[in-house]
Amino acid sequence: xxxxxxxxxxxxxVAQLGRAISKDYAGRTIDVVSILENAFLFAADxxxxxxxxxxxxxVRSELRQVELGGFERSEIFFSTPPELKGRDVxxxxxxxxxxxxxxxxxxxxxxxxxxxxxxxxLFDKERDRRVGLQAKYVGFASASKYWVGYGLAGxxxxxxxxxxxxxxxxxxxxxxxxxxxxxxxxxx
Numbered sequence: 001x002x003x004x005x006x007x008x009x010x011x012x013x014v015a016q017l018g019r020a021i022s023k024d025y026a027g028r029t030i031d032v033v034s035i036l037e038n039a040f041l042f043a044a045d046x047x048x049x050x051x052x053x054x055x056x057x058x059v060r061s062e063l064r065q066v067e068l069g070g071f072e073r074s075e076i077f078f079s080t081p082p083e084l085k086g087r088d089v090x091x092x093x094x095x096x097x098x099x100x101x102x103x104x105x106x107x108x109x110x111x112x113x114x115x116x117x118x119x120x121x122l123f124d125k126e127r128d129r130r131v132g133l134q135a136k137y138v139g140f141a142s143a144s145k146y147w148v149g150y151g152l153a154g155x156x157x158x159x160x161x162x163x164x165x166x167x168x169x170x171x172x173x174x175x176x177x178x179x180x181x182x183x184x185x186x187x188x
Contacts, residue, residue, distance in 0.1 A: 018049020041151030
């Protein structure tokens with residue numbers, strides 16, 4: 001696997017984002033809401049670079065197949081968002097791709113009545129966006145590549161521990177997913 005973004009490149013960019021966020025939120029407390037699992041390393045490094053006080057919250061997303069009216073469709077579920085009324089909230093995720101999951105969570109967070117709500121991402125794949133959501137803080141603008149490392153998982157959850165980001169192969173992962181979704185054969 002070849003590194004696309006080195007440990008040093010990532011650290012430098014995360015520090016720059018931390019300084020920008022610190023400047024924008026000077027004198028205020030920031031409630032950072034991190035989406036697990038892909039963003040855990042990015043969020044940890046980012047909050048260490050933010051100088052104003054930070055309160056950390058974590059939400060987990062889950063994609064479920066739901067049957068509605070005889071049709072199966074995918075739906076996104078998030079754990080319960082924290083109480084954020086009147087707070088300055090920074091939503092953190094690793095990759096903003098289609099934007100659909102983040103937009104859904106964004107709307108749930110807005111319902112909590114925060115004073116402000118902004119989004120920080122390590123990678124922005126704007127070309128593939130399906131919704132109007134934009135990140136205020138972006139580590140790297142990215143083409144539509146499949147990234148692994150620095151918290152981003154490859155096939156079977158591998159490579160999250162890499163200290164750099166590399167281009168991975170989605171083919172192996174999607175093949176594994178298909179294999180696990182096949183219905184069991186009935187014995188007769």
